[in-house]
Amino acid sequence: MTLITARSTRQAVALDGVGKAFDSGPPVLEDISLTVRSGEFVCLLGASGCGKSTLLNLIAGLDTPTAGSVELAGGHAALMFQESALFPWLTATHNVELALRLRGVPRKERQVEAHRLLSLVRLEHACDMRAHELSGGMRQRVALARALAQGSEVLLMDEPFAALDAITRDVLHEELIRLWQHAGFSTVFVTHNVREAVRLAERVVLLTSLPGRIAREWTVDIPHPRRIEDGAVARLSLEITEHLREEIRRHGQT
Numbered sequence: 001m002t003l004i005t006a007r008s009t010r011q012a013v014a015l016d017g018v019g020k021a022f023d024s025g026p027p028v029l030e031d032i033s034l035t036v037r038s039g040e041f042v043c044l045l046g047a048s049g050c051g052k053s054t055l056l057n058l059i060a061g062l063d064t065p066t067a068g069s070v071e072l073a074g075g076h077a078a079l080m081f082q083e084s085a086l087f088p089w090l091t092a093t094h095n096v097e098l099a100l101r102l103r104g105v106p107r108k109e110r111q112v113e114a115h116r117l118l119s120l121v122r123l124e125h126a127c128d129m130r131a132h133e134l135s136g137g138m139r140q141r142v143a144l145a146r147a148l149a150q151g152s153e154v155l156l157m158d159e160p161f162a163a164l165d166a167i168t169r170d171v172l173h174e175e176l177i178r179l180w181q182h183a184g185f186s187t188v189f190v191t192h193n194v195r196e197a198v199r200l201a202e203r204v205v206l207l208t209s210l211p212g213r214i215a216r217e218w219t220v221d222i223p224h225p226r227r228i229e230d231g232a233v234a235r236l237s238l239e240i241t242e243h244l245r246e247e248i249r250r251h252g253q254t
């Protein structure tokens with residue numbers, strides 16, 4: 001593992017003129033051009049229904065754009081959703097081992113590696129537990145360990161902490177930043193929570209609605225560790241919220 005010391009210029013994700021329409025409906029996304037540098041943490045922010053998940057699915061290769069192109073370093077990305085989607089009959093270790101198996105890690109190395117990943121997310125005491133024995137926060141930790149097990153350069157996260165209480169969410173923000181700083185993967189994180197975006201990202205990209213286009217973006221220069229209640233986080237959040245409100249007003253989505 002390497003600590004990020006300098007900003008990379010290599011591209012992890014490159015979207016060029018991406019558009020998406022479903023069937024004969026109007027475009028959900030239009031002319032999205034966005035580059036995510038290797039090791040960069042970008043938050044995609046926008047009102048409900050503006051197309052954030054659709055864009056993430058296009059980056060993941062789960063769907064194809066109707067216009068433009070999507071390029072992904074390494075050809076594949078790890079995904080994490082609001083629901084942990086763990087296999088309930090498998091222990092935490094076996095859930096992680098499954099991802100290692102799909103990646104071709106030899107059987108005798110899998111258990112050690114799964115335990116290493118579960119310790120990284122501070123779950124060394126829960127290796128033998130199944131989903132129903134884990135809290136929501138612990139389930140998301142296992143999901144994060146499983147995502148890391150895929151060994152992708154890019155981690156795509158679709159509101160992964162939205163269902164958690166504020167304290168658990170805050171702890172997981174801290175954990176995610178710690179892992180990102182040390183492992184150096186690129187992250188595209190979707191949220192409609194402005195403070196969460198400013199708390200986490202190096203860059204916040206705001207999407208318009210109907211169709212989703214890039215409205216504006218902000219570089220977040222606030223040093224880590226950041227807290228959600230920091231003055232600098234609050235000030236930038238206020239500024240971004242004003243722009244988000246404007247977008248919502250424009251489209252009558254209140």
Ligand SMILES: Nc1ncnc2c1ncn2[C@@H]1O[C@H](COP(=O)(O)OP(=O)(O)OP(=O)(O)O)[C@@H](O)[C@H]1O
Pocket residue numbers: 022028046047048049050051052053054055192
């Ligand atoms: N498979 C699909 N077929 C038809 N329409 C779809 C499909 N997937 C998404 N849409 C439409 O695309 C639009 C954007 O949806 P999407 O889920 O990407 O938005 P979002 O910004 O992630 O919303 P939220 O924040 O509420 O999760 C919505 O109008 C949705 O109904």
